[in-house]
Amino acid sequence: MVVILLIIVVLAGGAGGYVWSMMRPVEASTEPVVFEIMSGSGTSKIADQLQEEGLIRSGLTFKGYLKWKKLGSNFMAGTYSMNPGVTYDEIVSKLSSGEVVPEEMVKFTIPEGYTVLQMAGKLSYEHVVDRDEFIKLANDPSAFDVDFVKDIPVDEELRYVLEGYLFPETYELKKGSSTQDVMQRMLEEFQTKINSIPDLEAKLQEKNLSLHELLTIASLVEKEVVVDEERALVAGVIYNRINQDMKLEIDATVQYLLDKPKERLFFKDLKVQSPYNTYLNKGLPPGPIASPSLPSIEAALNPEASEYLFYVTKKDGSSGHLFAKTYKEHQQNIAKSKAAQ
Template sequence: MEETRRPRLAWKIFKLFLVVLLVAFIAAAGGVAYVWNELQPPHKGEMVSFTIPAGTSSRDIADTLETKGIVKNGSFFWLYLKYKGEGARFQAGEYEMTPGMTLNEVIGKLNRGETVKEETIHFTVPEGYTLEQVAKKLEEQNAVSATAFLQLADKPPTALSEVLAGPLPTDNQVRHKLEGYLFPETYEMKKGSTAEDIMERMAEELKNKLSAIPDFDSRLKARGLTLHELLTVASLVEKESAVKEESPMIAGVIYNRLKAKMRLEIDATVQYALPEYKERLFEADLKTESPYNTYLHDGLPPGPIANPGLDSIEAALSPKDSKYLFYVTKKDGSRTHLFAETYEQHLKNIEESKKTAK
């Protein structure tokens, strides 16, 4: 009797095991099906926009994607990223995605940084432009108001000092405090940038250019100049030299005249002093009273008369040694100069230049 009961009990236990096994299998299958379903793309919908700030973790990105309807389940998407070894290369920025994209498509877009292209403005500031010319150009390109730009250039905000290459002049004779401190270059900036944004970008560019010049600080100190004085000399070179190769020679003449206590007598400083540019200066113009008029005043003008390019800055930093004190522009269209050590030779060069006039 006991032996008959044992097979029956064993059979019941076996059937119970089968039931438990079946239930476990069904549960596992259901779990797999659930996970698989949660990893499927949501139904297609309208495009949505979202921003991923710099430094956002992959877990937070997954939650954002769930909130925006790009993935069904942020937690499972994050686990999927861990399984695939993804998430570390995701790039910050503003994105546009459409619900219905596969997970791999979403991952690929984030890895490539396929962000929304912001509307931008492009503008080019030629070398030798004055701040007033820069302001006018920006207004013509509908970037900012010329008036607002110049007002800010006269009274720069405190925050701007952090990106400037050096301290601004305190001399109240300086026409525009930022003259010479905004680097001439081609720029691309976000549409809607303010006058302050543009100034900061241009000032930062000058700082970057100067820091890239080998031994800049020590060379400036060896020349016995402040940054403001260097930029002033560079602006004179920029206006006087139309040929790059002559810039160091013209810088040398400027330093020679300063050393000899001679007035610079540079026409470009008179042009800066005048209310409007003139194609030709007359004797009366040379008598215009202004601290910038180097025909009337000794030494350098109070500040730069334009925003110099890198070639002019480097020429002012490393002028060519010579005994020249004078130069005159050739009239042959080459825009090069004839140089002289004496005034007598200078007069001869003037006559020689006239003979080559076209």
């Protein structure tokens, strides 16, 4: 009887020693092991994966350890990085807290007033998007899941359907995001910004404007104004000219049609045949000519009342404007501006 008990003790001790040896960390290394725990993976699969990755000696022992300690039910999916030599407790802690490898991100900025073509060029140069695909998708709103997209007019005269809707902002996305993902994010940002404007729908109805028309006016303001304080005043001039059935005659609408913007437009440039040319056509162009900032959108929604019908850029380096109620005053302002050069 004593012999049998002795044998049992020896066997138990041997088994315990084996289990203990299997629980010991593997040989330490400074070379991290990066692996992914897929969503829905159970503790058994995770244990086997850890053994295959060389992070533990025995998947079976790790399973037993988890069962004994009642652990593993809260392990999180994701990509992890661990160095060989980690203990069971360290592994459990990382998997339970979701201490995943930070995803590599790419950061980029879309300046206010950029056009679709400018965005495509900049982001392609920065290796964020494919230029041709960006331009193609700018005319395919059905490719995106954003509420307002369905309200963009179906108009063959639009140069780019999404012009003006890709919000100018600094973004950070996962590296390797597709061109469509990048544009989706920009459209979502536009939706967020628009939703932040108080009483937007009521004000649009009051002005008998669609969001598309508002955005078109805002884009004109964005391209015409540098001094923030003048945004609402310039917006008011645009409304005044429309209400008096005057052509807007905004240089930026002509610049939009040129392959490369010019420092100075010539009379021949003003004769470019296009529905966007506000020197030839009354009313608003078919759509936005750039992506306006939120202040320009708000200025278009809340224009400053005045009797002004004209404005000219000051040539004194201030980037401001001289405003006039009559054409005669406007001519005087032009002369005054030139004299300040």
